[in-house]
Amino acid sequence: xKTKGIILIAIIIAILIGFSSAYIVDETEQVVVTQLGxxxxxxxxxxxxxxRIPFIQTPNALPKNLLEWDGDPGQIPTMEKTYIWVDTFAxxxxxxxxxxxxxxxxxxxxxxxxxxxxxxxxxxxxxxxxLIEAVRTTNREMDIVEMGMDAKTQEDHKTTYSxxxxxxxxxxxxxxxxxxKLAKFGIELVDVKxxxxxxxxxxxxxxxxxxxxxxxxxxxxxxxxxxxxARKILGEKERDLKLITSEAYRKAQEIKGKADAExxxxxxxxxxxxPEFYSFIRTLEIxxxxxxxxxxxxxxxxxxxxKYLKGYSFKP
Amino acid sequence: xxxxxxxxxxRQDRKGGKGIPPQMGEFFExxxxxxxxxxxxxxxxxxxxxxxxxxxxxxxxxxxxxIVQRFGEYVRTCQPGLNFKxxxxxxxxxxxxxxxxxxxxxxxxSSRIDARDRFSSESENINVSLMLTGDLNVAIxxxxxxxxxxxxxxxxxKVQDIRKLLVDMSEAAMRLVVGDxxxxxxxxxxxxxxxxxxxxxxxxxxxxxxxxxxVTIEMKKTNVPGPVQxxxxxxxxxxxxxxxxxxxxxxxxNKAVPAARGEAERTIKAAEGYGLDRVNRAxxxxxxxxxxxxxxxxAKDVTKRRLYLEMLRELFPKLGEKFIIDADQKNxxxxxxxxxxxxxx
Numbered sequence: 001x002k003t004k005g006i007i008l009i010a011i012i013i014a015i016l017i018g019f020s021s022a023y024i025v026d027e028t029e030q031v032v033v034t035q036l037g038x039x040x041x042x043x044x045x046x047x048x049x050x051x052r053i054p055f056i057q058t059p060n061a062l063p064k065n066l067l068e069w070d071g072d073p074g075q076i077p078t079m080e081k082t083y084i085w086v087d088t089f090a091x092x093x094x095x096x097x098x099x100x101x102x103x104x105x106x107x108x109x110x111x112x113x114x115x116x117x118x119x120x121x122x123x124x125x126x127x128x129x130x131l132i133e134a135v136r137t138t139n140r141e142m143d144i145v146e147m148g149m150d151a152k153t154q155e156d157h158k159t160t161y162s163x164x165x166x167x168x169x170x171x172x173x174x175x176x177x178x179x180x181k182l183a184k185f186g187i188e189l190v191d192v193k194x195x196x197x198x199x200x201x202x203x204x205x206x207x208x209x210x211x212x213x214x215x216x217x218x219x220x221x222x223x224x225x226x227x228x229x230a231r232k233i234l235g236e237k238e239r240d241l242k243l244i245t246s247e248a249y250r251k252a253q254e255i256k257g258k259a260d261a262e263x264x265x266x267x268x269x270x271x272x273x274x275p276e277f278y279s280f281i282r283t284l285e286i287x288x289x290x291x292x293x294x295x296x297x298x299x300x301x302x303x304x305x306x307k308y309l310k311g312y313s314f315k316p
Numbered sequence: 317x318x319x320x321x322x323x324x325x326x327r328q329d330r331k332g333g334k335g336i337p338p339q340m341g342e343f344f345e346x347x348x349x350x351x352x353x354x355x356x357x358x359x360x361x362x363x364x365x366x367x368x369x370x371x372x373x374x375x376x377x378x379x380x381x382x383i384v385q386r387f388g389e390y391v392r393t394c395q396p397g398l399n400f401k402x403x404x405x406x407x408x409x410x411x412x413x414x415x416x417x418x419x420x421x422x423x424x425x426s427s428r429i430d431a432r433d434r435f436s437s438e439s440e441n442i443n444v445s446l447m448l449t450g451d452l453n454v455a456i457x458x459x460x461x462x463x464x465x466x467x468x469x470x471x472x473x474k475v476q477d478i479r480k481l482l483v484d485m486s487e488a489a490m491r492l493v494v495g496d497x498x499x500x501x502x503x504x505x506x507x508x509x510x511x512x513x514x515x516x517x518x519x520x521x522x523x524x525x526x527x528x529x530x531v532t533i534e535m536k537k538t539n540v541p542g543p544v545q546x547x548x549x550x551x552x553x554x555x556x557x558x559x560x561x562x563x564x565x566x567x568x569x570n571k572a573v574p575a576a577r578g579e580a581e582r583t584i585k586a587a588e589g590y591g592l593d594r595v596n597r598a599x600x601x602x603x604x605x606x607x608x609x610x611x612x613x614x615a616k617d618v619t620k621r622r623l624y625l626e627m628l629r630e631l632f633p634k635l636g637e638k639f640i641i642d643a644d645q646k647n648x649x650x651x652x653x654x655x656x657x658x659x660x661x
Contacts, residue, residue: 226558259591
């Protein structure tokens with residue numbers, strides 16, 4: 001019975017030791033084994049079942065996958081002294097778990113370090129660029145050209161809204177500034193992104209005011225454009241009317257002139273044969289037409305018509 | 317089945333034979349006796365067997381896959397249906413819904429309750445949707461991201477807090493796209509923005525090996541902030557006014573010009589009429605003259621005389637007063653008061 005009991009206890013101890021010496025490394029983890037606070041062996045980066053010396057060695061599991069860092073949103077002035085809220089986030093990895101364990105120990109304190117390093121970098125970069133540089137990424141042609149703007153304003157807009165750096169380069173710059181400082185903690189910064197940029201409350205109000213003013217100006221421009229366009233059309237109307245009537249007059253005169261000329265030719269040709277005779281019969285016709293009851297006629301007996309009144313034998 | 321045996325035993329233990337009909341009690345006694353030879357070891361084995369059995373057989377629903385890890389290491393992916401694995405402690409199962417479309421809403425009220433940010437949840441919606449546009453105006457842009465897990469392995473193991481990554485990346489991507497557009501474009505070209513933002517977001521999710529496929533980004537109604545809205549409407553109104561004015565002017569134009577064209581046409585036609593008239597008359601006159609002349613040429617003197625006399629015959633009766641004076645009579649004219657006679661009439 002006594003031996004049986006000893007064997008049972010031995011088995012239990014063996015199982016306990018077996019269990020406490022085995023540990024599992026998950027797909028998402030990497031493990032650094034420490035022996036009385038000192039790192040032993042290489043970190044276990046491959047998932048699977050591992051063994052250790054129980055009680056003396058401790059496995060310290062650290063995440064291997066992509067970790068998130070969320071920046072503290074804060075008021076930062078840009079180069080043109082506009083105050084904006086900037087909210088950033090970053091993604092990072094523990095690439096050197098041994099260093100990480102020796103320097104920062106836990107994820108919480110690692111986040112603190114990240115705060116200390118990335119936040120100032122963000123501040124540095126935002127303050128040394130114009131706001132537009134942090135907002136835009138490319139110099140893509142934007143449709144800001146309201147029909148209401150003149151060429152000069154458009155040109156101004158182009159220079160105001162064009163960038164030389166852009167958001168991508170700023171975030172890259174932040175990353176490059178922060179990265180070397182994080183290397184000594186065994187941390188690799190994968191990227192830094194600007195999540196939000198907003199005007200602070202007071203600035204926002206004045207921006208709204210500006211937007212309203214801009215719109216009203218555009219609206220006015222549209223209205224006066226409408227007026228101008230209408231006037232132009234009315235002018236066209238007047239011009240076209242004059243053009244049409246005068247052209248018609250010109251054509252009519254030409255036609256008449258041509259006809260008159262033709263008639264003249266015809267008359268000249270016909271009457272040219274005997275101008276004397278023409279003037280004779282034409283004169284007779286005119287007598288007939290021009291004289292009427294109102295006219296008094298004083299004729300001498302010398303005339304052709306009355307010469308016979310004095311005698312038929314009369315010879316002039 | 318083991319399970320049934322266990323249940324029976326449990327019940328038996330609990331009730332301790334109380335209230336069980338005698339026959340049944342006997343029956344249980346018999347069973348107890350049957351098992352007793354094995355001792356408590358059997359019971360332990362049975363319990364273990366049940367435990368293992370329970371953790372080795374599992375069902376995967378039609379819209380899921382099962383990811384199995386052995387001692388933490390990924391070994392296989394199980395398809396829908398009944399599956400087996402080694403008992404708990406050795407193999408671990410995680411189910412992932414791969415066909416389900418997940419949805420995240422940004423910047424409007426039906427949004428989920430979350431504490432993912434250090435913002436207070438009150439102003440959260442406004443802060444999410446308020447964006448700076450490329451012309452440094454402010455726009456309100458709410459949107460929805462729909463996504464699906466395309467690679468369960470990456471989804472489970474590559475990123476620590478994958479939903480937060482998705483949410484943050486969505487915001488960053490949307491702001492990136494909106495930041496390169498004017499406020500006009502943000503309001504009028506929502507589709508274009510959705511497509512581009514989807515592209516940016518998908519790229520970022522792929523870079524992070526998140527195993528997430530962005531199905532679609534759907535833009536809700538984009539607008540400018542409340543205080544600015546009336547002025548935007550005013551612009552639309554002004555555009556309408558402008559068009560109205562132009563149409564009215566065109567109406568005026570159309571009223572007058574075609575009529576004038578007709579009138580011009582009339583003038584020209586009239587001139588043509590005049591021309592025809594003139595030429596025809598000339599031709600007629602010429603022909604008439606020629607005809608007369610032909611005859612006149614044959615007997616010039618007689619014809620001339622005849623014409624003259626004919627004229628007089630026609631004219632004479634039409635005339636008012638006629639005075640015939642002898643050719644030898646002189647100084648008559650002073651007595652003839654032509655003017656007075658006319659005045660007396």
